[in-house]
Amino acid sequence: MRPKKVILCVDDSEQDLSVMKFMLSTNGYRVLSATTGQEAIHLFSENLVDLVLSDASMPTMDGEQLVSRLKQVGSHVPMIILGDPQQMNGRIHRADAVLAKKTCSPLELLERIKVMSARKRGPRKGMQRLATPSELAVAS
Numbered sequence: 001m002r003p004k005k006v007i008l009c010v011d012d013s014e015q016d017l018s019v020m021k022f023m024l025s026t027n028g029y030r031v032l033s034a035t036t037g038q039e040a041i042h043l044f045s046e047n048l049v050d051l052v053l054s055d056a057s058m059p060t061m062d063g064e065q066l067v068s069r070l071k072q073v074g075s076h077v078p079m080i081i082l083g084d085p086q087q088m089n090g091r092i093h094r095a096d097a098v099l100a101k102k103t104c105s106p107l108e109l110l111e112r113i114k115v116m117s118a119r120k121r122g123p124r125k126g127m128q129r130l131a132t133p134s135e136l137a138v139a140s
Contacts, residue, residue, distance in 0.1 A: 056083020
């Protein structure tokens with residue numbers, strides 16, 4: 001049996017996070033959830049994550065800032081920001097995809113996750129993940 005892909009979901013809304021977690025877990029993914037950027041950084045450094053799915057607008061650390069920090073350590077992990085693409089229009093971000101949170105259907109999101117997690121460019125076998133939460137905090 002193949003191991004489940006691990007998705008880190010980050011959203012400050014408990015309700016949105018619960019819906020996302022239910023949708024992904026019923027479709028065969030193992031879901032780690034975080035309500036803050038700091039919590040997400042900790043989970044990312046403690047687990048082998050196959051994909052990060054983050055809300056764009058969160059207090060303290062928004063989705064773009066979170067993705068930027070995580071990409072400094074795990075650039076091979078695909079990351080998706082859910083938000084308003086018009087607000088991000090013209091801004092440079094490090095996410096692999098930006099999807100409209102309001103208009104993206106669950107089927108579209110699941111298909112994008114399936115494609116992006118399947119083509120993940122991971123570290124070579126035998127390499128260890130060396131990042132710790134303190135290293136991520138320093139990287140910013």
